[in-house]
Amino acid sequence: MSLRYALLALLRVGPLSGYDLQKEFTLSVGHVWHAPDSQIYPELRKMQLDGLIEGEEQTRGVRGVRRVYHVTDAGEAAYLDWLESPLDYQRVRDPAHLRAAYLESATPEGARRFLQAHIAQWESELEQWVTELSRIDARANPMLKRRLEATPESEHVRTVAFKRFAYEGLVERARIEIEWARRGLELIDRLDG
Numbered sequence: 001m002s003l004r005y006a007l008l009a010l011l012r013v014g015p016l017s018g019y020d021l022q023k024e025f026t027l028s029v030g031h032v033w034h035a036p037d038s039q040i041y042p043e044l045r046k047m048q049l050d051g052l053i054e055g056e057e058q059t060r061g062v063r064g065v066r067r068v069y070h071v072t073d074a075g076e077a078a079y080l081d082w083l084e085s086p087l088d089y090q091r092v093r094d095p096a097h098l099r100a101a102y103l104e105s106a107t108p109e110g111a112r113r114f115l116q117a118h119i120a121q122w123e124s125e126l127e128q129w130v131t132e133l134s135r136i137d138a139r140a141n142p143m144l145k146r147r148l149e150a151t152p153e154s155e156h157v158r159t160v161a162f163k164r165f166a167y168e169g170l171v172e173r174a175r176i177e178i179e180w181a182r183r184g185l186e187l188i189d190r191l192d193g
Contacts, residue, residue: 003033003043004046004047005082007025007043008078010025011075012079012150013143013149016069017066018040018066018069021040021044025040027141029143031129031132044069047075052071052074053070056068100114103188108188108192111184115184118181122174122178129167132167133164133167133171136164137164
């Protein structure tokens with residue numbers, strides 16, 4: 001259900017077509033909630049059936065038509081209720097930590113490759129999120145710009161602060177995963193030489 005609220009968060013800033021919504025999702029919410037395109041469009045249809053959003057056809061060019069979605073009053077109420085409700089934490093499914101629990105069965109070289117790949121993955125994530133923090137500070141993120149344009153100026157500091165807070169958590173998670181994998185490499189060296 002979180003996909004629904006991520007989409008509502010984006011649409012609350014202003015109407016978007018499905019295509020534009022996909023792009024905005026990838027550039028903003030997609031950093032904290034992954035959803036392929038194949039999930040976004042069906043969820044938009046469900047949200048429309050549930051009365052949370054409305055879609056309207058808009059002429060585009062000479063023959064083109066696109067559907068633009070906007071949040072209804074019911075969608076706004078559902079979004080605000082979601083923000084106020086307790087979070088339903090899901091059980092952890094972590095393939096890297098699952099594999100690490102059984103590395104005694106791997107060769108030392110295989111275990112090293114796994115941990116080095118884990119470090120490379122999280123270093124890439126870390127770089128992306130640090131870059132995003134810089135974009136937030138510069139107010140250069142396109143979705144943040146749209147959000148600030150639709151938000152009273154008195155709320156700008158608050159809006160930016162919470163965006164920054166979310167990405168600071170992602171940065172810390174990446175650093176922890178990198179450090180954990182480095183400790184794993186040290187463990188391999190200690191146990192297997």
